[in-house]
Amino acid sequence: ARITLRQLLDHAAEHDYGVPAFNINNMEQALAIMEAASSLDAPVIIQASRGARSYANDIMLKHMMDAVTEIYPQIPVCVHLDHGNGPDTCMTAIQAGFTSVMMDGSLKADGKSPADWSYNVGVTKTVTDMAHLGGISVEGELGVLGSLETGMGDKEDGHGAEGKLSHDQLLTNPDEAVKFVRETKVDALAIAMGTSHGAYKFTRKPDGDILAMNVIEEIHRKLPNTHLVMHGSSSVPQDLQEIINANGGKMKPTWGVPVSEIQRGIKHGVRKINIDTDNRMAMTGQIRKVLKDNPEEFDPRKYLKPAMEAMTKLCKQRLQEFNTAGQA
Numbered sequence: 483a484r485i486t487l488r489q490l491l492d493h494a495a496e497h498d499y500g501v502p503a504f505n506i507n508n509m510e511q512a513l514a515i516m517e518a519a520s521s522l523d524a525p526v527i528i529q530a531s532r533g534a535r536s537y538a539n540d541i542m543l544k545h546m547m548d549a550v551t552e553i554y555p556q557i558p559v560c561v562h563l564d565h566g567n568g569p570d571t572c573m574t575a576i577q578a579g580f581t582s583v584m585m586d587g588s589l590k591a592d593g594k595s596p597a598d599w600s601y602n603v604g605v606t607k608t609v610t611d612m613a614h615l616g617g618i619s620v621e622g623e624l625g626v627l628g629s630l631e632t633g634m635g636d637k638e639d640g641h642g643a644e645g646k647l648s649h650d651q652l653l654t655n656p657d658e659a660v661k662f663v664r665e666t667k668v669d670a671l672a673i674a675m676g677t678s679h680g681a682y683k684f685t686r687k688p689d690g691d692i693l694a695m696n697v698i699e700e701i702h703r704k705l706p707n708t709h710l711v712m713h714g715s716s717s718v719p720q721d722l723q724e725i726i727n728a729n730g731g732k733m734k735p736t737w738g739v740p741v742s743e744i745q746r747g748i749k750h751g752v753r754k755i756n757i758d759t760d761n762r763m764a765m766t767g768q769i770r771k772v773l774k775d776n777p778e779e780f781d782p783r784k785y786l787k788p789a790m791e792a793m794t795k796l797c798k799q800r801l802q803e804f805n806t807a808g809q810a
């Protein structure tokens with residue numbers, strides 16, 4: 483059944499677990515996620531970015547969402563818009579059947595320039611006012627994602643802030659978070675504490691200097707009833723880097739967010755954990771491997787099936803690690 487983000491995260495808060503939000507762009511990813519959720523009896527969040535919407539077409543996405551809820555009727559699924567950049571994008575997502583939208587007003591609509599307070603509160607409140615009338619949930623974001631090591635936003639990944647950012651911008655201010663939630667009435671709040679999108683988050687195993695989990699703890703103390711969201715939460719597992727590189731890939735050495743840090747977040751109000759890169763890597767590793775081992779092969783199913791299986795395996799791991807398993 484399709485449920486809203488608010489319904490799902492309220493249940494998660496009551497029962498002390500986190501819910502991974504996995505990105506999809508195509509049928510294989512949707513089926514891989516649902517197979518994982520169904521085999522573990524777990525609720526799940528499927529999210530699509532603006533890029534996914536233009537890649538797959540809103541109508542295709544809508545029917546894919548309908549299809550997975552029909553195939554797996556027993557699994558609660560929240561269908562969420564990832565990083566909406568304006569009220570218009572959020573509205574068309576709602577029309578396309580999404581039960582939850584992110585209005586990311588931490589950046590201006592160009593997706594590059596950090597926004598000021600009144601812009602962010604203004605666009606976010608416009609969306610919550612509208613979405614809540616129809617029973618749709620809203621995630622907002624305060625603070626800009628980017629690296630505390632380099633001060634750079636994650637523009638190299640194709641989205642995110644451009645150029646150098648200050649620590650003030652890269653770390654959500656807890657007092658401002660309280661004001662932001664009060665003024666916008668968002669159902670969930672994404673915060674910045676040193677993670678960024680993509681595979682190249684940290685040049686070393688992160689410690690408190692570059693992954694500020696203490697900011698989450700402080701925000702949770704001040705906002706115990708607000709569901710917190712961690713973006714850029716792929717762990718970028720070493721073994722997936724190795725499979726890719728052993729089969730012709732060229733990923734530079736890198737670190738992601740350790741699962742243990744996410745588990746610490748879940749103890750302090752983190753309820754939604756966004757993961758895309760890990761699944762991209764899981765699929766790409768298998769596609770590379772099948773094509774390298776079988777250069778004569780040209781049936782897409784021969785590499786897409788192992789790719790789906792690798793994604794299902796990754797999703798199952800996270801559903802177990804975040805205690806989502808068994809909560810459906």
Ligand code: G3H
Binds near residue numbers: 505679758
């Ligand atoms: O926001 C980041 C997600 O990984 C989606 O990425 O915008 O390339 O679809 P995308």
Ligand code: 13P
Binds near residue numbers: 679717
């Ligand atoms: P990753 O790039 O770490 O998977 O983050 C995904 C994300 O935050 C989507 O909004």
Ligand code: ZN
Binds near residue numbers: 565
């Ligand atoms: Zn994100």
